[in-house]
Amino acid sequence: SSELTQDPAVSVALGQTVRITCQGDSIRDIYVNWYQQKPGQAPVLVIYDKINRPSGIPARFSGSSSGNTASLTITGAQAEDEADYYCNSREISGNEVLGGGTQLTVL
Amino acid sequence: QVTLRESGPALVRPTQTLTLTCTFSGFSLSTGGMCVSWTRQPPGKALEWLARIDWDDRKYYSTSLGTRLSITKDTSINQVVLTMTNMDPADTGTYYCARMTRLRKGDYASGNYFYAYYMDVWGRGTAVAVS
Numbered sequence: 001s002s003e004l005t006q007d008p009a010v011s012v013a014l015g016q017t018v019r020i021t022c023q024g025d026s027i028r029d030i031y032v033n034w035y036q037q038k039p040g041q042a043p044v045l046v047i048y049d050k051i052n053r054p055s056g057i058p059a060r061f062s063g064s065s066s067g068n069t070a071s072l073t074i075t076g077a078q079a080e081d082e083a084d085y086y087c088n089s090r091e092i093s094g095n096e097v098l099g100g101g102t103q104l105t106v107l
Numbered sequence: 108q109v110t111l112r113e114s115g116p117a118l119v120r121p122t123q124t125l126t127l128t129c130t131f132s133g134f135s136l137s138t139g140g141m142c143v144s145w146t147r148q149p150p151g152k153a154l155e156w157l158a159r160i161d162w163d164d165r166k167y168y169s170t171s172l173g174t175r176l177s178i179t180k181d182t183s184i185n186q187v188v189l190t191m192t193n194m195d196p197a198d199t200g201t202y203y204c205a206r207m208t209r210l211r212k213g214d215y216a217s218g219n220y221f222y223a224y225y226m227d228v229w230g231r232g233t234a235v236a237v238s
Binding site: 045 | 144146153154155156159165167168169170203205210212221223224225226227228229230231232
């Protein structure tokens with residue numbers, strides 16, 4: 001089965017730019033989505049299909065992909081962006097797969 | 108407005124079967140491209156995808172849990188039911204359902220296309236303890 005690898009924790013100074021990455025063999029050929037989860041809340045979709053931002057998600061969130069690595073970039077991180085971020089893709093079987101999550105701290 | 112709400116028992120005993128219901132509104136699971144997924148999260152741990160059911164009744168299950176899971180839908184009452192057998196304390200956590208929709212990519216006319224799926228609306232989750 002495919003796996004998606006994320007750094008467990010990342011920190012960023014308030015107002016600075018941070019990139020959260022997701023590595024996996026399936027990423028090269030298929031979609032990657034990103035979800036934000038704050039403590040005690042359900043996940044929220046922030047990027048779908050590698051680069052698309054749903055309506056209502058601030059423009060400081062962007063997605064990109066190169067080879068087997070997808071990235072979520074927050075340009076000008078805000079205090080409210082402190083959360084866990086999960087990437088999601090799909091195995092050849094059709095099963096969804098989620099990364100282990102990255103805990104983002106805004107300093 | 109799309110909403111989903113999970114419901115089920117807050118406490119189950121080890122070896123029992125868990126039955127969770129996802130009741131949704133604002134979309135139809137009869138519509139092509141619509142799916143509902145279940146994901147869970149043990150306390151303090153990462154999200155784990157469990158299962159998905161598509162508008163055409165195709166079903167997908169987590170490789171690690173597949174034999175314990177069953178997902179069904181009732182489109183007439185907008186519900187998806189997930190059952191998990193042989194519950195264990197390690198299954199304690201919050202269980203979420205989410206709508207999954209898709210974006211077509213590529214050239215449809217030539218047949219060179221695929222779909223990008225994503226979970227765009229989530230329920231608030233239901234907490235389940237196994238003890």
